[in-house]
Amino acid sequence: MNILTIAGSDSSGGAGIQGDLQTIVAHGANPLTVVTAITAQNSKSVESIQVVDKRLLSQQLKAVAEDFRLHGIKTGLLPTVASIEEVAAFRRSHNIDIPLVSDPVLSAGTGDELVSENILDIYMSELMPLATLITPNVLEAEKLSGRRIDSLSDVATAGVELIRRGASAVLIKGGHLSENNATDVLVTETQEILIEGESLETENVHGTGCALASAIACRLAKHEDLESAVRGAKDYVRQAIKEAFRLGCGSLYLQHFPANG
Numbered sequence: 001m002n003i004l005t006i007a008g009s010d011s012s013g014g015a016g017i018q019g020d021l022q023t024i025v026a027h028g029a030n031p032l033t034v035v036t037a038i039t040a041q042n043s044k045s046v047e048s049i050q051v052v053d054k055r056l057l058s059q060q061l062k063a064v065a066e067d068f069r070l071h072g073i074k075t076g077l078l079p080t081v082a083s084i085e086e087v088a089a090f091r092r093s094h095n096i097d098i099p100l101v102s103d104p105v106l107s108a109g110t111g112d113e114l115v116s117e118n119i120l121d122i123y124m125s126e127l128m129p130l131a132t133l134i135t136p137n138v139l140e141a142e143k144l145s146g147r148r149i150d151s152l153s154d155v156a157t158a159g160v161e162l163i164r165r166g167a168s169a170v171l172i173k174g175g176h177l178s179e180n181n182a183t184d185v186l187v188t189e190t191q192e193i194l195i196e197g198e199s200l201e202t203e204n205v206h207g208t209g210c211a212l213a214s215a216i217a218c219r220l221a222k223h224e225d226l227e228s229a230v231r232g233a234k235d236y237v238r239q240a241i242k243e244a245f246r247l248g249c250g251s252l253y254l255q256h257f258p259a260n261g
């Protein structure tokens with residue numbers, strides 16, 4: 001099974017392309033990696049970012065599409081209007097029938113901005129409607145829906161608004177809400193489902209959003225239905241958080257391969 005991740009490179013190895021790659025391998029699948037940007041970062045902060053130009057992005061997508069059969073796609077950091085347009089065109093022309101999980105990344109877990117252009121409108125009009133599922137956190141959902149989120153019921157309302165604006169399904173990760181740090185809300189055209197999780201008291205862990213979206217893409221590619229793919233992926237990330245380890249002086253890193261210790 002081949003899973004393509006289209007995302008940014010994280011030199012610290014825990015998030016972005018490198019986090020996706022570990023998640024995909026841990027799910028027994030083969031990772032294909034198209035890089036949208038290169039970041040210089042460690043567990044404490046993002047030092048700089050260089051966007052991969054439209055031509056090289058397009059060549060990477062073409063190279064992958066002409067040789068490999070794809071079973072699932074995950075998108076992470078798409079830092080420019082041009083990169084969103086390129087990925088949307090790729091989706092329309094090559095692989096509209098396989099699952100696409102899109103994590104609308106705007107900033108790193110450290111709070112550092114990863115996107116300097118206003119990409120929200122183009123993301124919503126071009127890519128969001130082509131995704132099987134989008135996985136914003138609360139801050140991203142606020143920006144995309146234009147609604148303030150202070151409670152779980154605001155989360156559901158924002159999800160419904162994103163469906164109205166063209167998304168097929170939305171998983172809003174509740175981790176930034178003070179009343180709750182483990183319940184996510186899955187909204188589809190017909191349902192609102194609370195996906196409860198176990199509250200874990202940990203320091204900041206790097207790469208959890210990337211891992212969740214990649215794990216869902218792997219499970220959808222194996223033909224799991226949306227709700228069980230989300231629940232299974234959430235269990236996967238919870239386990240990786242429980243075993244998270246210290247690599248540098250800042251955030252902890254997910255343990256994708258517990259036997260590694």
Ligand code: PLP
Pocket residue numbers: 007008009010015016017039041076077105107108109110114205206207208209210211
């Ligand atoms: N993509 C890249 C390239 C990143 O560097 C990061 C975080 O540093 C992210 C995405 C988002 O990571 P997370 O899964 O912690 O939200």
